Amino acid sequence: MSSTYIARLNQLTQQKKTAALVGLDPRFDQLPEEIVKKAKANHSDPNEMVAAAFEEFCKRLIDVVAPLVPAVKPQAAFYEEWGPAGSRTLCRVIQYARKQGLLVICDGKRNDIGSTATAYAHAYLAGSDPEASPWGADALTVNPYMGSDTLEPFIKVAKERGAGLYVLVRTSNPGSGRFQNLEADGKPIYEHVAAEVEAFASQAELSEGYSSIGAVVGATYPAELEALRTQMPHVPFLVPGYGSQGGTSADVASAFDTGGLGALINSSRGINFAYNKPVYQEKFGPDQWEEAVHQATLDMIDDLATHTPVKALG
C-alpha cells in the first residue's frame, strides 16, 4: 500500500468505487438489545459495560462495511464520554478497523499551542504504520482557531508518518456561521482558513492532484461547499452533514472532480442505527441490525453515485 495518506485514500476510493465514509458514533440508548443484554450480563461497572457494548457493536459494524467503503470515522466524544474504558474501546476500534483494511479518520478536532499540538499529533497520527502512535489513526480532524502556527506541527508529523489531516473550515452545524462567516479584510473567516489550508496543501506531496492536508466542509452549506472546492483545488474534503443533518447527494456533488475523487462523504447515525429508521425497520427486525447497516450503506453508495460515479482503478 502507498505511503502517503492521500495516495492510500485515492487507491481505496477507486477500489471500492465510492467516497462513502461511515461514522462510528455509538450511542448507548440506541444499541441493539442483544448487545446491551450481553454487556450487562458480563460487566457490573457501568462504564466498562457500555465500553464493552460499544466495542462489540463497532467491530460487528466494521465487519459489515469493510468490504464496501474506503474509510471509517470514529467520533472520539462518544467513547470519551465513558471515561478510560471508553477511550480503550476507541483505541481497539481504530486498530480493528485498520486490520480490516479500512482507513481510519479519528474525529477529535484537536489543537493547542505548537508544542502541545506536537503531542496531539504524536498521539493520534500513525499514518502508514499503525504502530507509529498509540491511537493509531490514519488521519485526524484539527481545529485551526488558534492560528496557522498550531497547524504546522500536525503537518510536520503527518508528513513524517504518511498521515492525513482534516482542518475545520466550514462546519455543518446550524450556528457555524456565527463565527466562521464574520468578515475580516473583506471576506469571511472561513475563507481565510481555506486560503491557509490550500497554501499548505499546494506545497505538499500530491496524489491525483490532492494533498494529505484536507478540510472539513459541511454538506449543509452547498453553495459554500462549491465555492470552497474552487478555492482549495489541492485539498481533499471530509464532508459531514449528509443524511441525518439534511445534506443530500446533490448538495455534495460539487466536492468531487470528474473522476469522483476529492472528497469523502460521512454518514454516522444514518448507517449506525439504520435498524431504527422506518424505511429499514419494515424490512429488518431488531435482530437484523447488521443487515440494516449493510442495506443503508449500499443505499448511500448508490445515492452518491447518481451524482458522482468514482472511476475504478485502471
Ligand SMILES: O=c1ccn([C@@H]2O[C@H](COP(=O)(O)O)[C@@H](O)[C@H]2O)c(=O)[nH]1
Ligand atoms: O462540521 C462538522 C464536523 C464534524 N461532524 C461530525 O460528523 C458526524 C456526523 O454525524 P451524523 O450522524 O451523520 O449527523 C458526527 O460525528 C459529528 O460530530 C459534523 O457533523 N459536522
